[in-house]
Amino acid sequence: MKAAQTITLRIVNALGLHARSAAQLAKLAAQAKGGVWIDKNGNRADATSLLDILTLACPQGTEVTVSIDDEADMETLEQMAALIRSGFGE
Amino acid sequence: MEDQESQEIILKGIGGSPGICIGKAYLVDKEGVDVVKQYIVRKAFLPAEVGRFKTAVRKAGEALQRVIDKTPEELRQHVQILETHMLLLKDKMLYDRTIEVIEGEHVNAEWALKKVVSQVKPMFENMSNDYLRQRAEDITHVADRIMENLVGGEHVNIARIDKRVILVARDLSPAETSQIQLERIKGFVTNRGGHASHTSIIARTLEIPAVMGVGNATLKINNDDIIIVDGGTGTVVVHPTEQTLLATEERREQYEIRKAQMARTSHLPAKTQNGQLISVMGNIELPEEVVALLDHGGDGIGLYRTEFQYLSRPDFPSENGLFENYKDVIDVMGNRPVTIRTLDINGDKAVNYIHENQEANPALGLRAIRYCLRKPDIFQTQLRAILRAAAHGNVRILLPMISGIEEVEKAIALIDDAAESLEKQGLAYNRDIPIGIMMEVPSAVVTADILAEKADFFSIGTNDLIQYTLAVDRGNRHVAHLHQPLHPAILRLIKGVCDVAREKGIPTYMCGEMAAAPLFAPILLGLGVEELSMNPQAIPVVKSAIRSLNLAGIDTLIAEMMRLTTARAIQDFLTQHFGEAVTRLGAAGSDQ
Known part of the structure; x- marks a missing residue:
C-alpha cells in the first residue's frame, strides 16, 4: 500500500457542487483503483458516490480536500483537481 | 389522446385549494392504498434476491438510456437530469446499501430498497439549501424506476406513481394521504369533503390545486382521462376539447404569473380599493415558523399556539423556558402584534402526563380554559411567562374555549395575580396588554354582549366554532362533508359577533381555516372582521385578494347573502360575485 495523497482547494463555480458537477467528479473517481475521498470541515464523502458528495453541501467558496488512498491514482486526483479549479466548465 | 371523440364534461365542486392543473387522472378506489410488502428471504435464496435487484436496476438503466437516446436536441436540459439518474441507479448509497440490507437482514429487494431510500431521502430533505433539498425527488424518481421493475410494470400503486397525476378519489383519509408521495401529485379531486377537509389543507400547504365535494367524480372520471382541475372556481373538466385546453393553459400561465407577483407584493399592506386597511396575520405553533410568516408578508401573529412546549417534553415546562420561547418570537416580530393563546390542551393533543382520567368525549371535556382554571398553578406559570415576555414587545393574550363570563372573570383575576406576584419579585413585566376571547363555543357567541364588557378583542376560531355549532367532527369521514363554513348558522354567528363588537367598541379578529x-x-x-390570521403560506394570496377588492356597497350584497338558505347557495353567490376577482387576483393589486 502506497501513501495517500491530498489536494486542498476551493469550489469556484457559482453553483457549487450540484448534481451535474458532482456527477462529473464521481465519474472520474470511479476510474480509480483505490478509495477517493472528498473532505469538508471534518466530514468525509466517498467521491465515487454522487449522493455522498451532495450531502457535503458545498456552495461556491467552500474549501474541500480531495484525497486518494493509492498513489497509483495520482492522475485521477489531478484530473479531479483540475475540474474543480476550472469551475466545471460553467 | 385516444379519447379525442369523447364529450367534454364539466363537473362542479368546491374549491379546496387554488390553482389550475391539466393532467391524467389517477383513480384511487375504496380499497385505498397498497404498500410495499416485507418478507423474509431464506439464506439459500439471497443470491437470487440480489440478482433480482441487480436485474431490476439494469432494466431501469436500459429504459432510461432509451429515453435519453430518444430525446431530441432541444430538450438537452432534461437529458442532463436523466444522466444524473443513470448515475444514481448505481450510486453506492442506494445500490450497494440495498444489496447490504438484502444480505444482512434477509429481506426481499423491494423492502430493502424502500428502507434504504427512507434513510437516504431525509439526509437531503433536511438540508437548508433549496437545491439540495430538491434532490430528494431525484432519489424517489430513481427508486421508483427500480421498484417498477421489481414488482412488474402493470402493478402501479398509489405509493409508487411514476408520473405526475391528478388524484381522483371518493375521499382521502389522513392515513391515505400520508402514504402518497405528494411530490407526484399535480392536483386532487374528491367526491366528498370541503374547504376545511384534510385533503384541502394538504393541497393548500403544497400549493397544488384541489376541488372537493364533486359528488360523482369517481363515476364520471376514468383512469388516465385527461382532466383539468381549477381550484379557484371549483370546476373539473373531463375530456377537454382542444380549445378548452388552450384556454386553460393560458389561464394557468396567467395564474402562475400572478402568483409570482403576489409573492413579490406580499410585503405591501393589504388595503382594499376603497381604502380599508386589513391586518393579515399568521398562525404559528413553533418559534421557527416566525421566519416563514415574515417571509410571506405577515403583519403579525394572530394565533400563537402554545401547546407544543408542553407536548414535546415529559414534564411541565418551567416559567423561564416558556418566557425564553415567547421572547424569541417577540424579538423577531419587533413591534408587530403577537397574540399568545393560553394553553389549549385537548382531545387530540392529550399531554401524556396529564392523563388522569380518560374522557369519553374530549372535545366537550376538560380542555383549554377549563383545564387551566382547574389547575391554577399550571396556568399561573404560563401567565407569568407571557406577562414577562410582554415587557419586550406587542403582546396580546387570547383565552380559548370560553363558554361564559365567569371563565373570563376568573382568568382575568389570575392574570392580575400573576402581575402582582411579578411586581413583588421586582421582575420586568407588562400587565397593560389586550386580553381577548376566542369565540369558538356557540354560547360565547350568543352572549358576546356580556363577554364584551370584559374583553379587549374577540377572535373568532372558526374550526371549533363550526364543529360545535354544526355538531360535526371533521375528522370523521362520514360527516366531514357537513363541516360547512358557509352554513347560514355560521355566518349569522360571525355577523352577531361583529355587530356586538362594533357596538361595544372592540375589534373582531378571525383565526382558523376560514x-x-x-x-x-x-x-x-x-x-366587520378587522384582522385575518391564517397559516403563513396563505398570506400572500389573501393579501392580494384584499387589494383587488372594492367594498363600497358590500352591505347590500351581505344583506342579500344573509337571506340565502344553504351553504351551497351561499358558495355559488360568492363565486358569482367575487370568484372572478379572486381567481384573477394579483392583476388588480400589482399595477398600482
Missing part, C-alpha cells in the same frame, strides 16, 4: 380562503375575504371584511 380566514385563509380568499373567496371569503370580501364577506368577512364586509361583516
Whole structure:
C-alpha cells in the first residue's frame, strides 16, 4: 500500500457542487483503483458516490480536500483537481 | 389522446385549494392504498434476491438510456437530469446499501430498497439549501424506476406513481394521504369533503390545486382521462376539447404569473380599493415558523399556539423556558402584534402526563380554559411567562374555549395575580396588554354582549366554532362533508359577533381555516372582521385578494347573502360575485 495523497482547494463555480458537477467528479473517481475521498470541515464523502458528495453541501467558496488512498491514482486526483479549479466548465 | 371523440364534461365542486392543473387522472378506489410488502428471504435464496435487484436496476438503466437516446436536441436540459439518474441507479448509497440490507437482514429487494431510500431521502430533505433539498425527488424518481421493475410494470400503486397525476378519489383519509408521495401529485379531486377537509389543507400547504365535494367524480372520471382541475372556481373538466385546453393553459400561465407577483407584493399592506386597511396575520405553533410568516408578508401573529412546549417534553415546562420561547418570537416580530393563546390542551393533543382520567368525549371535556382554571398553578406559570415576555414587545393574550363570563372573570383575576406576584419579585413585566376571547363555543357567541364588557378583542376560531355549532367532527369521514363554513348558522354567528363588537367598541379578529380562503375575504371584511390570521403560506394570496377588492356597497350584497338558505347557495353567490376577482387576483393589486 502506497501513501495517500491530498489536494486542498476551493469550489469556484457559482453553483457549487450540484448534481451535474458532482456527477462529473464521481465519474472520474470511479476510474480509480483505490478509495477517493472528498473532505469538508471534518466530514468525509466517498467521491465515487454522487449522493455522498451532495450531502457535503458545498456552495461556491467552500474549501474541500480531495484525497486518494493509492498513489497509483495520482492522475485521477489531478484530473479531479483540475475540474474543480476550472469551475466545471460553467 | 385516444379519447379525442369523447364529450367534454364539466363537473362542479368546491374549491379546496387554488390553482389550475391539466393532467391524467389517477383513480384511487375504496380499497385505498397498497404498500410495499416485507418478507423474509431464506439464506439459500439471497443470491437470487440480489440478482433480482441487480436485474431490476439494469432494466431501469436500459429504459432510461432509451429515453435519453430518444430525446431530441432541444430538450438537452432534461437529458442532463436523466444522466444524473443513470448515475444514481448505481450510486453506492442506494445500490450497494440495498444489496447490504438484502444480505444482512434477509429481506426481499423491494423492502430493502424502500428502507434504504427512507434513510437516504431525509439526509437531503433536511438540508437548508433549496437545491439540495430538491434532490430528494431525484432519489424517489430513481427508486421508483427500480421498484417498477421489481414488482412488474402493470402493478402501479398509489405509493409508487411514476408520473405526475391528478388524484381522483371518493375521499382521502389522513392515513391515505400520508402514504402518497405528494411530490407526484399535480392536483386532487374528491367526491366528498370541503374547504376545511384534510385533503384541502394538504393541497393548500403544497400549493397544488384541489376541488372537493364533486359528488360523482369517481363515476364520471376514468383512469388516465385527461382532466383539468381549477381550484379557484371549483370546476373539473373531463375530456377537454382542444380549445378548452388552450384556454386553460393560458389561464394557468396567467395564474402562475400572478402568483409570482403576489409573492413579490406580499410585503405591501393589504388595503382594499376603497381604502380599508386589513391586518393579515399568521398562525404559528413553533418559534421557527416566525421566519416563514415574515417571509410571506405577515403583519403579525394572530394565533400563537402554545401547546407544543408542553407536548414535546415529559414534564411541565418551567416559567423561564416558556418566557425564553415567547421572547424569541417577540424579538423577531419587533413591534408587530403577537397574540399568545393560553394553553389549549385537548382531545387530540392529550399531554401524556396529564392523563388522569380518560374522557369519553374530549372535545366537550376538560380542555383549554377549563383545564387551566382547574389547575391554577399550571396556568399561573404560563401567565407569568407571557406577562414577562410582554415587557419586550406587542403582546396580546387570547383565552380559548370560553363558554361564559365567569371563565373570563376568573382568568382575568389570575392574570392580575400573576402581575402582582411579578411586581413583588421586582421582575420586568407588562400587565397593560389586550386580553381577548376566542369565540369558538356557540354560547360565547350568543352572549358576546356580556363577554364584551370584559374583553379587549374577540377572535373568532372558526374550526371549533363550526364543529360545535354544526355538531360535526371533521375528522370523521362520514360527516366531514357537513363541516360547512358557509352554513347560514355560521355566518349569522360571525355577523352577531361583529355587530356586538362594533357596538361595544372592540375589534373582531378571525383565526382558523376560514380566514385563509380568499373567496371569503370580501364577506368577512364586509361583516366587520378587522384582522385575518391564517397559516403563513396563505398570506400572500389573501393579501392580494384584499387589494383587488372594492367594498363600497358590500352591505347590500351581505344583506342579500344573509337571506340565502344553504351553504351551497351561499358558495355559488360568492363565486358569482367575487370568484372572478379572486381567481384573477394579483392583476388588480400589482399595477398600482
